[in-house]
Amino acid sequence: MTVQITREQLKPLAAGAAILGCGGGGDPYIGRLVAEAAIDAHGPVALVDLDDVPDDASVFPVAGMGAPTVGIEKLAATGQAVSAVQLLAKHLGRPIDYITCGEVGGGNSMVPIAVAAELGVPLINGDGMGRAFPELQMGLAPMIGVSATPMSVTDEKGNRAILETISSRWAEWLARDVTIEMGTSSTISLYPMTGEQAKRAHVRGSLSLCTLLGELVDSTRAAHGDIGAALAEELRGVRLLGGKVADVERRTQTGFARGNARIVADGGSCEELVISFQNEYLLAELDGRAVAATPDLIMLIESDTGTAITGESLRYGQRVTALAAPADARWYSPEGLELVGPEYFGYDAEPTMAGAAR
């Protein structure tokens, strides 16, 4: 089934993507402006199901890379993203049949829409993670043996790089250095794949899910309902805590936004939730006990509006609701946990949502 992404659909899509981005994936407002401008100039984007993608099609993921704390100040233009895809396609000598999202996120679900609009090619309804993760070897593609490279890295000034590496970890290391030198924010196209590979390396329908989440927030807010509870139910997750942000420690370091936030519960229970992040929220501890850990989805929304709070937009005094939900089941496999489990990030904790994953 192919539907069209029009300008009007971008708002709920970006809002939902920012929730599913788990604190990372870029700013939904800036991302939406970029996608709106591209659709205004080039028309709506065809959103296609993976079942309709031929096995021999040539698929190019595209995403922003770097620290979101920088991404909200050094804005990415569509031009550098289009350039990233075109450079990689030319290097490979392949046509650009489909654009897809490397990850879900307020920015990283929008930039591929803008690229698809400008190039006039369809966008796949899905993404390579079902959420956002901070490092580029973290995707379903490497789990099925798709190489991260050849990949391209571009900046807004016109600098471009192609990397060919012996592993996806080397791709992460070299692309991170290049990204930091470019100003800690870049656009990348990586994991070029066939349609057949795309069918195995995607979380299917995630862009539709983002739209559904965005619309659910709007309708629940209009009905004066409990937005956190509605989202938790839809995502088969739990509401961890509602409270006030009491402290945020944040630094832009080694190319990431790193830190943690302390949230004190409403209602005088004195419960405290501490959320640790490296771009994305990776660990939630309630009074010192881990209640969710990567690859679990850990999400923060404004309690009143349901607006996603990304790591870089966390502020003292915000009234927030913290949610946890299961990631795609493949992230809880031994191979998945090796890539993105708590141990990789140095946390002594276990994910808690695997049982509800599918």
Added chain:
Amino acid sequence: MTVQITREQLKPLAAGAAILGCGGGGDPYIGRLVAEAAIDAHGPVALVDLDDVPDDASVFPVAGMGAPTVGIEKLAATGQAVSAVQLLAKHLGRPIDYITCGEVGGGNSMVPIAVAAELGVPLINGDGMGRAFPELQMGLAPMIGVSATPMSVTDEKGNRAILETISSRWAEWLARDVTIEMGTSSTISLYPMTGEQAKRAHVRGSLSLCTLLGELVDSTRAAHGDIGAALAEELRGVRLLGGKVADVERRTQTGFARGNARIVADGGSCEELVISFQNEYLLAELDGRAVAATPDLIMLIESDTGTAITGESLRYGQRVTALAAPADARWYSPEGLELVGPEYFGYDAEPTMAGAAR
């Protein structure tokens, strides 16, 4: 005129190149082993004069990049250098008609010989500087408007990068980051140019000059003559000091070997020469007064043997002779001084050898 570089000619060529490398450009012993192995496997290399290179020929410079302190431990193989040139040629869609030296140096005059041998293409008798300099925007090519990029960067593990940048300074920044991540030593191919450009972007005959210097050292030593005086005369330079290395301060930092060496004069005069280096020797101060400064050639040899002393081989107690000589006259132009003059490196000094340059 085309001559052949045979195995036997590598020894004086490498010895002379290490002298003209001004402390940088890589180790002549390791460089020679690499070139010997390639000539043993593939036969001698044709060394051609620039006058014999067609204007529309496709010329590829190749060089090592990084800190020589690392280069003597993490050895570059011919394979990664060949890979650098082939990757760039493929990216440009151009044939590899000629190989040339990005700079003169114990390693950087040898690696291109090995590449030319393995690829079976001729080598140009010349180089892009007439000496070695530490950063890749420092060459005659950018002065005539040849772009540093597209360029390639490769390592011994099999990682490869292509960079396309908006300036040669950006090429330096990005390639330096990639090189540091690769282990602070890489091989690069850059400033791809036509034969017509090569004629304007080269110091002509510099490989022949290296051989001549190496032979001069041998013959002067055999005759128990003054090697330093002989070299100074040949290079239209001066003997700054003969003495003993009293102190070496050296650190591998931001991808370079940086530091300075203190040399105390023989004969009880108590004169002290301090030489500062960033890979290459860039400033020589005699009792606090600058007696030579970049782009002047500042060279150190073992007083007895005439063997070049590179920055990474400087040791306490070595008996050395320090020499200064004029660089190619183009380095003393306003454009040349902007690229490589003392001010760029933060030295409050003037070059002293410009008068003898040609």
